[in-house]
Amino acid sequence: MIDRSEIISRMTGLLYPFILLFGFYIxxxxxxxxxxxxxxxxxxxxxxxxxxxxxxxxxxxxxTLKTAExxxxxxxxxxxxxxxxxxxxxxxxxxxxxxxIAMNFLIGLKVCSGFTIIFFRFAFYEGGI
Amino acid sequence: xxxxxxxxxxxxxxxxALNTKKLRRAVVYLGAFSLVSSFVYLLYGAPDVAIxxxxxxxxxxxxxxxxxLRKYQVFSIYxxxxxxxxxxxxxxxxxxxxxxxxxxxxxxxMEPQLIYSGEPxxxxxxxxxxxxxxxxxxxxxxxxxxxEDYQIDAVEEYLLANHSDxxxxxxxxxxxxxxxx
Amino acid sequence: MKRRVITMIFTxxxxxxxxFINFDTNLVADPLIANFYLEHFHADTHxxxxxxxxxxxxxxxxxxxxTLILLVSVSAVITFSWRRTDD
Numbered sequence: 001m002i003d004r005s006e007i008i009s010r011m012t013g014l015l016y017p018f019i020l021l022f023g024f025y026i027x028x029x030x031x032x033x034x035x036x037x038x039x040x041x042x043x044x045x046x047x048x049x050x051x052x053x054x055x056x057x058x059x060x061x062x063x064t065l066k067t068a069e070x071x072x073x074x075x076x077x078x079x080x081x082x083x084x085x086x087x088x089x090x091x092x093x094x095x096x097x098x099x100x101i102a103m104n105f106l107i108g109l110k111v112c113s114g115f116t117i118i119f120f121r122f123a124f125y126e127g128g129i
Numbered sequence: 130x131x132x133x134x135x136x137x138x139x140x141x142x143x144x145x146a147l148n149t150k151k152l153r154r155a156v157v158y159l160g161a162f163s164l165v166s167s168f169v170y171l172l173y174g175a176p177d178v179a180i181x182x183x184x185x186x187x188x189x190x191x192x193x194x195x196x197x198l199r200k201y202q203v204f205s206i207y208x209x210x211x212x213x214x215x216x217x218x219x220x221x222x223x224x225x226x227x228x229x230x231x232x233x234x235x236x237x238x239m240e241p242q243l244i245y246s247g248e249p250x251x252x253x254x255x256x257x258x259x260x261x262x263x264x265x266x267x268x269x270x271x272x273x274x275x276x277e278d279y280q281i282d283a284v285e286e287y288l289l290a291n292h293s294d295x296x297x298x299x300x301x302x303x304x305x306x307x308x309x310x
Numbered sequence: 311m312k313r314r315v316i317t318m319i320f321t322x323x324x325x326x327x328x329x330f331i332n333f334d335t336n337l338v339a340d341p342l343i344a345n346f347y348l349e350h351f352h353a354d355t356h357x358x359x360x361x362x363x364x365x366x367x368x369x370x371x372x373x374x375x376x377t378l379i380l381l382v383s384v385s386a387v388i389t390f391s392w393r394r395t396d397d
Contacts, residue, residue, distance in 0.1 A: 026180070030359070030362055031357045031358070031359055031362045032357065032358045032359060033358070033359060034176035034177050034180065034359065034361070035176075035177065035180055036177060036359075036361070036362055036365070037373075038181060038376075039177065039180040039181045039184065042181065042184040042185055042189065043184055045189065046184060046188045046189060049188070049189060049192050050192075052192075053192065066384075066388075069381060069384065070381070073377055073378070073381050076373075076374060076377055077374060080366075080370045080374070084367065084370060090353075090354060093356040096355055096356045096357075097356060097357075099366075100355070100357060100362060100366055103366050104362070104366070107373065107377060110377055110380070110381075111377070111380060114380040114381065114383075114384050115189065117384050117387075117388075118383070118384060118387050119189070119192075119193060121387050121388060121391055122193060122196065122197065122387075123196050125391050132332065133329050133332060133333075136325075136328050136329060136332055137325045137328070137329065139328075140321060140324045140325045140328055141321060141325070144317060144320070144321050144324070148317060173337065174337075177361050
C-alpha cells in the first residue's frame with residue numbers, strides 16, 4: 001500500500017489484541033456455546049490479515065506455518081483414533097471435556113495457519129507488485 | 130416475517146453488486162451481502178454457521194478481493210527514447226502525449242507506472258514484463274502491447290483520436306512470447 | 311433506461327420467488343434423527359453444544375476430512391502459484 005491511512009492503521013493496531021482474545025474465546029468455549037475450531041481459527045487468521053493492512057512486510061515465516069499445519073493435521077487424525085475408536089463405551093466427563101477442548105484448539109490452529117498461508121501467498125507471491 | 134425482509138434485501142444487494150460500474154463498489158456490496166446473509170442464518174437458528182459466514186464472507190474475502198484488484202490495476206509503461214541528443218535532454222519533463230495517456234488510464238481505474246529505460250527496445254521486449262512499451266524515434270512513436278489485453282483497443286482509439294499528428298504505430302505482440310505477466 | 315426497467319422487474323420476480331419458497335418450506339429437519347441427537351448428546355459427550363457433539367464425536371470423520379480439504383487446497387495454491395520458491 002503506497003498511501004496508507006493513519007486513522008485505519010492506528011485503529012486496527014488498537015483493535016487486534018481484542019480480536020485475538022475473541023478468537024481464543026470462541027475456540028476454547030466451543031463445547032459450551034456457539035462457535036468452535038473452524039470459526040475461531042478464521043477469526044485468528046483475520047488478525048494476521050488486518051495486520052497486513054497496517055504494515056505490509058514479509059516477516060511472516062510461511063515455511064514454519066506450513067510444517068505446523070502438517071503436524072497439526074497428523075495430531076487431528078491421531079487423537080480421535082486413539083480416543084474414540086478404541087472403545088465403544090462412554091467416557092467420563094473429564095476426559096470427554098479434555099478431548100473436546102483439545103480438538104477444538106488443534107482445529108483452530110490448523111485453520112488459522114491454512115488461511116494465513118493462502119492469503120499471504122496471494123498477497124506476496126502472485127503477479128503484480 | 131423479519132427474515133422475509135432480510136431475504137428481499139439479499140436479492141437486492143446481489144443484483145446491485147452485479148450492476149455496479151466500479152469493481153470496488155461491487156466488492157463492498159458483496160461484503161454487505163454476506164453480513165445480511167449471516168444475520169439470516171442467525172434468524173434460522175444456526176449461530177455457528179452465522180459466525181463462520183460473517184468472518185469468511187465479509188472479512189477475509191473482502192480483503193482478498195481488494196488486494197487482488199490492487200494488483201490487477203498496476204499498468205506498467207516502459208518508455209525508451211532513441212531520438213537525437215536534443216530530445217534526450219528533454220526527458221526530464223515528459224512528453225505531452227504520455228501525460229494525457231496517464232490521465233486517460235487513471236480515468237479507467239488503472240494505476241499507470243512509468244519507467245524510463247535507457248536500454249534498446251529489443252531487450253525491453255525480450256526481458257521485461259510490460260503492459261505497454263513505447264519506443265520514441267525521430268519521426269515515429271512505436272507502441273508495443275499485448276494482443277490479449279482488453280485495454281489496448283481503448284488506448285489505440287484514444288491515441289488516434291487525440292494525437293493523430295504524432296505518427297503513432299501500435300503493434301500487438303502475442304501473449305507468452307515476451308509478456309508473461 | 312430499458313435495462314434499468316428490466317433489472318427492476320427481474321429483482322421483483324426473484325424477491326417474490328424467494329419469499330414464496332421461504333413461506334413454503336419446513337424449517338425442522340427429519341424429526342427422527344434430530345430427536346435422537348437432542349436426547350442423547352448430553353449423556354454421551356457431556357457438552358452443552360449439540361453442534362460440537364456432532365462434529366467432534368458422532369461425525370468426527372466429517373471434520374477430519376474437512377481439515378484434509380484445507381490442507382490439499384493450501385498445497386494446490388502453493389503449487390500453482392506464479393512463483394514457486396518457498397519464502
